[in-house]
Amino acid sequence: MSDRLRFDGQVAIVTGAGRGLGRAYANELADRGCAVVVNDPAVDEAGTGLADVVVECIVGRGGRAVANRDSVATQEGGRAIVATAMEAFSSVDIVINNAGVMRHAMFDDLTLEQLDAVLDTHLKGAFFVTQAAWPHMRGNGYGRIVLTSSASGAFGKESHASYAAAKAGLIGFGKVLGLEGAHHGIKANSVLPMAVTTPRAGDGVPTGGDNVRTFDAWQKLQDRSEPERVAALVLYLASCECAVTGDAFSSLGGRYSRVFVGVTAGWVSPGSDIAAPEDVRDNLDAILDEDGYVVPDSLAHEIELAVAAVAGAPDRG
Numbered sequence: 001m002s003d004r005l006r007f008d009g010q011v012a013i014v015t016g017a018g019r020g021l022g023r024a025y026a027n028e029l030a031d032r033g034c035a036v037v038v039n040d041p042a043v044d045e046a047g048t049g050l051a052d053v054v055v056e057c058i059v060g061r062g063g064r065a066v067a068n069r070d071s072v073a074t075q076e077g078g079r080a081i082v083a084t085a086m087e088a089f090s091s092v093d094i095v096i097n098n099a100g101v102m103r104h105a106m107f108d109d110l111t112l113e114q115l116d117a118v119l120d121t122h123l124k125g126a127f128f129v130t131q132a133a134w135p136h137m138r139g140n141g142y143g144r145i146v147l148t149s150s151a152s153g154a155f156g157k158e159s160h161a162s163y164a165a166a167k168a169g170l171i172g173f174g175k176v177l178g179l180e181g182a183h184h185g186i187k188a189n190s191v192l193p194m195a196v197t198t199p200r201a202g203d204g205v206p207t208g209g210d211n212v213r214t215f216d217a218w219q220k221l222q223d224r225s226e227p228e229r230v231a232a233l234v235l236y237l238a239s240c241e242c243a244v245t246g247d248a249f250s251s252l253g254g255r256y257s258r259v260f261v262g263v264t265a266g267w268v269s270p271g272s273d274i275a276a277p278e279d280v281r282d283n284l285d286a287i288l289d290e291d292g293y294v295v296p297d298s299l300a301h302e303i304e305l306a307v308a309a310v311a312g313a314p315d316r317g
């Protein structure tokens with residue numbers, strides 16, 4: 001292994017870091033010299049903040065950390081979390097948006113309360129914390145943002161309608177942050193983690209086709225799914241050596257992969273003809289054909305691809 005990645009002199013916010021993946025990120029960052037805001041509103045049975053326990057352990061090892069109990073799910077909460085970083089450490093270089101809740105429900109049964117809880121925490125929460133940190137990063141000409149997506153959002157899973165919508169939204173959010181951040185030395189990427197963390201109601205209860213398949217496959221990776229394996233990816237993306245932005249990466253059972261949205265070469269309606277539904281039906285194989293697909297780096301690139309496809313298409317007749 002080459003030089004160890006260090007974070008000396010840097011300040012990170014990790015949301016939802018009282019347990020699970022966030023705690024692993026906070027511990028690893030602190031052990032590599034980073035000052036960490038450990039955010040989590042949750043308390044144990046005795047009323048002790050989960051974040052306070054994590055901070056106590058980090059400080060006990062000689063690290064620098066401060067606890068924050070605000071919720072990411074409001075704009076005030078996002079601002080208060082960033083204010084904690086500024087008050088304690090006078091900077092914010094890294095935001096790891098990790099806080100999350102789960103509400104399992106088949107789509108027919110999904111309630112507005114469940115939908116709001118999931119969108120507010122995962123999607124709006126990442127907006128609130130990141131938007132409060134953004135001016136400080138711009139001012140420093142440097143920043144690293146990690147968004148926590150999910151394989152459910154990228155690929156789908158039964159009973160995850162609200163969760164998948166929020167998690168897929170974060171991938172698009174990360175692409176825009178990557179583009180806008182490029183002007184200011186800020187890099188933003190999404191992670192799709194899988195790890196054994198906190199059991200939740202509905203987890204591990206296969207109720208039908210897709211869920212049984214997911215459960216069966218996931219059982220085979222249980223002994224390779226420690227949060228620390230995901231932390232390796234997240235810390236790289238949070239480091240000054242991070243060489244990517246606007247991208248998404250999966251960490252699953254020790255396999256690290258890029259996850260992307262691509263576009264097929266497709267079919268172009270000839271000449272100036274306006275295609276009919278029957279044309280789409282008759283050319284579906286070409287539209288679906290993945291040979292020669294491209295991963296556009298922006299909307300501009302996607303439009304340029306269409307311009308080239310139209311220019312290269314044969315005229316009618």
Ligand SMILES: NC(=O)c1ccc[n+]([C@@H]2O[C@H](COP(=O)([O-])OP(=O)(O)OC[C@H]3O[C@@H](n4cnc5c(N)ncnc54)[C@H](O)[C@@H]3O)[C@@H](O)[C@H]2O)c1
Binds near residue numbers: 039
């Ligand atoms: N564990 C997995 O396999 C997995 C898979 C895909 C995605 N994820 C995502 O990774 C992240 C961490 O997952 P985990 O398994 O460690 O979960 P976890 O439940 O162990 O930890 C999540 C933490 O977020 C905190 N939290 C909840 N609402 C919050 C709020 N409003 N403000 C601040 N903190 C809040 C909780 O108190 C909790 O401590 C989540 O975003 C989750 O959706 C996890």
